[in-house]
Amino acid sequence: MKGIRLKLMLHLYNWSSKVYADIFKWNKKAWGISKEEFLTYPVGSIGHSLGLFYASKGFDVMPKLENHDVFHIITGTGTEIQDEIAMQYLLLGNGKVSLYLMGMIAIGGILFPEHFKYYKKTFQKGRSLQKFHHIEFKEILHYQLTELQIALYSKNIQVDLNK
Numbered sequence: 639m640k641g642i643r644l645k646l647m648l649h650l651y652n653w654s655s656k657v658y659a660d661i662f663k664w665n666k667k668a669w670g671i672s673k674e675e676f677l678t679y680p681v682g683s684i685g686h687s688l689g690l691f692y693a694s695k696g697f698d699v700m701p702k703l704e705n706h707d708v709f710h711i712i713t714g715t716g717t718e719i720q721d722e723i724a725m726q727y728l729l730l731g732n733g734k735v736s737l738y739l740m741g742m743i744a745i746g747g748i749l750f751p752e753h754f755k756y757y758k759k760t761f762q763k764g765r766s767l768q769k770f771h772h773i774e775f776k777e778i779l780h781y782q783l784t785e786l787q788i789a790l791y792s793k794n795i796q797v798d799l800n801k
Contacts, residue, residue, distance in 0.1 A: 640653050640691045642710060643749045643750065644719060646749065647719050647723075647745070647746065647750070648719055650745065655700065655703060665794045666702050667702075668701030668702050668704070669699070669701075669704045669776045670683075671685075671694070671699065671704075671776075671779075672699065673689055673693065673697075673698065673699050674689070675688035675689075676688045676689030676692065676721055676779075677690070677693070679779055680780060682782050682783060682784065683776060683779060683780050683782055683783065684708060684711070684778060684779050684780075684782075684783050684786065685779030685780060686714075687711050687783045688704075688708060688711060688779070689705060691707060691708070691710065691711050694752035695717060697717075697763050704772075704775070704776065705774070705775050705776075706725075708730070708775040709725060709728075709770075709771075710725070711764070712770065712783065712786060712787055712790065713725070713728060713767075715728060715760065718757065719738045719744075719746075719750075720750055720753045720788065722742070722746075723742060723743070723746030723747070723750060723753070723757065724756055724760040725752070725760070726742040726743050726746065726753065727743060727757040727758070727761040727764065728760040728763055729764060729766035729771050730743065730761060730764065731761040731762060731763065731764025731765040731766075731768060732764035732765070732770060733764075733769055733771060734801050736770035743757075763774050763778060766791075767791060768789065768790050768791075768792075768793070770790055
């Protein structure tokens, strides 16, 4: 039964992410950066870390959804289907609300109720982080990843994107 749930959710996720990019991100431009180009950013930067992420996972850049991949590297959230669902819970906790997010949470929560404690934990993690879901990361790919993570996880440091 778990195999069927997994296949269904993977199919929905793969299909819906393309539809989401086309319909809900119609006014957003793709970054136009290849996974190899990300590796040319300074070591330790968000851009370089994103290149390593793509290389280690064997993923391709999904145009208009690049920010989502940055969410994975800054929060340390995995990429298995339960992690993708958990990412939506984390983003909800961080203050993001969208039709896609709510749909993923509803369907994922119904199909994988055994991960509810994990989803609750990632929701709380999202609440504890400074707001980041709205940041356009393309503009700060040269920033050091660890510095951004320290700022996001700290209530005493304000994230300054004017460097």
